[in-house]
Amino acid sequence: MEDTITTQDIIKNGELVFEKTSCLTDNVLSYCPGCGHGVAHRITMEVIDEMGIQSETIGIAPVGCSVLAYDFMNIDMQGAAHGRAPAVATGIKRVYPEKYVFTYQGDGDLAAIGTAETIHACNRGENIVIIFINNGIYGMTGGQMAPTTLEGMQTSTSPFGRDVERMGHPLKMTELVATLPGTCFVTRQAVHTPSAVRKAKKAIRKAFENQKENKGLSFIEIVSNCNSGWKMTPVKSNQWMEEHMFPFYPLGDIKDV
Amino acid sequence: MKELRLMKGNEAIAEAAIRCGVDAYYGYPITPQSEVMEYLMSEEPHKRTGMVVLQAESEVASINMVYGAASGGKLAMTSSSSPGISLMSEGISYIAGAELPCLVVNVQRGGPGLGTIQPGQADYFQSTKGGGHGDYRLIVLAPASVQEMADFVELSFELAFKYRNPAMILSDGAIGQMMEKVYLPAQKERLSNEEVEKRHGSWASIGKKPNRERNIITSLALQSEVQEKHNFKLQAKYKQIEETEVRYEELNCEDAEYLLVAYGTSARICQKVVQLGREKGIKIGLLRPITLWPFPSQIINKLANQVKGILSVEMSAGQMIEDVKLAVEGKVKVMHYGRFGGMIPAPDEVLNALEEKLIKNN
Amino acid sequence: MAKVRGTIIVDVEKCKGCDLCVVACPTNVIRLAPDVNGKGYHYAYMENPEACTGCVNCAMVCPDSVITVYRLKPSKTEAATA
């Protein structure tokens, strides 16, 4: 009997339960098929949509694959120099303390060239949100080693695997900033499964709520795939991420005050 | 209502910034300009006007904080000295590329490298020819007194907003540290967010209002055609600045047979040289560029028709002389005299150099 | 027995054929088409539309936000069949 119900019936009589938020533009994302950046963008913009703060939000785009974030996020944005997004965010948040300011940064941007800006913005307790996409690699420049690259992981500048004796150890930026008094909420999330996406979105919502309440800096790491850089299919890369990234970068809240 | 005070050049900049209604200062300590932030912090401008003053973790951070605040249409500034300005160069290039207004103060010291904490003028190339990457220009103002340190703060912001371009006050350790009388401007109120929105809402990135397109601040254009077009636009703007904003001062140029070209501290010394020369019967004039970019080429070209020789006096190994020569178009001999590495030339040294290089050999 | 029915609309031209929605769907509704879209991607489509419950899992993981989901509750399902 159910089979007599057509798609058209469902659309006509049913309810719309999911559609793209208007806080995303209609531009086609520049990311590779299956890249986690897209989901991270979407849930961030959904939170801004749901909180009704589109006209009060300023986003800071990094240099990295998400350099064009401002083509996709339907809000006022500023493109920062590589690694400097937390300083740019500080600059604008200090003169507009009542607005919502967030940065969106990759691991090269945030944990290598921009380490100082990240740590000091966290330590000052700038009342902003930092969204940190950790894919263990430099995506934009073609898959070089990142500070977060796992031990033994192959990249174009660690072609035989990361040798920690010569190349140093992968950096857990999130644990590091959790030790700083200026951070109020530090968490590590992922966006590869529906439940992970829901949790990550909740965390982002909480981060923006914290900003509303002037609680300090909320830092959200999203462990994500770079299927192009890792040279895997999107599905395979998500499996690899679960098997290899999560043991070293375990998901969950690290600090919540 | 102007107020007369005795102040250091660095303090005058800071006080003027508060009085002009500057919204934010972000900086990092470095001699010989640390008094700018020290003065600001002791004045507690967040109480006086609501101005933000923040000590950043580096010059790299300071200039990017300026980028952030300037993106929001606010009056944002930083100050530093030579090595710090080198660190800021990437950020300044982004600010120029993204067409943001701001003020960067360079109280120069001698270099290269860590150099010396004594005054210098060897950042002329860096300030007027770029410093950072890409085809861009800063509007560069060169104060020669504590009064001008104060006056040029407001002028810089006026020009910076008029053209949406970064402006620089290129000073040096001598003027930064010297105490002089200064007339301070009356206190102005900072613009409210509503006024900023009204004036700069067409471009400032302060939250997308339903009635307008998104305001995106960026210096990126991945398509070469677009980037070239943007460059043409910048160049057209720079041409307009060159045509409209040249500023200079002439001293005894009407009957001059020899011309000194000097800015900042060197210009102060050269005033004395003009006097010493004239006492000896040598008719010397002084052309003091106030804007180093745009450079006062036309007036120098005109004076080149009248004088027998020109001496470019700088506390560098000879940088501005290149612009003087370009302006002169080979009409007369142009020579350089300078001390550097923190040394300041004495007036009689300069006069001797003028006699040696321009009079004896002719 | 009436059950929750759902359906999805895929913006075919913007789909990048990443396969993530296929894996995320608990009821095996979605497949990648043998055909390609204008960009050359094997786009997602409903192979078993009647199995869709409108759970939005596919939309949750779609990086390109190209899936729209509708859901029809059991009471309404009956109404629609009646």
Ligand SMILES: Cc1ncc(C[n+]2csc(CCOP(=O)(O)OP(=O)(O)O)c2C)c(N)n1
């Ligand atoms: C000063 C500077 N140095 C280097 C680069 C080149 N560069 C662009 S993106 C990038 C790395 C980006 O990696 P990540 O932050 O991990 O972001 P992803 O692309 O992986 O999202 C580098 C090194 C640059 N643009 N600017």
Ligand code: SF4
């Ligand atoms: S290179 Fe990697 S991080 Fe960049 S868009 Fe492609 S998959 Fe995503």
Ligand code: SF4
């Ligand atoms: S997840 Fe989205 S982009 Fe990927 S195949 Fe499915 S519909 Fe297409």
Ligand code: SF4
């Ligand atoms: S809504 Fe749920 S059941 Fe329907 S196609 Fe998407 S994942 Fe499958």
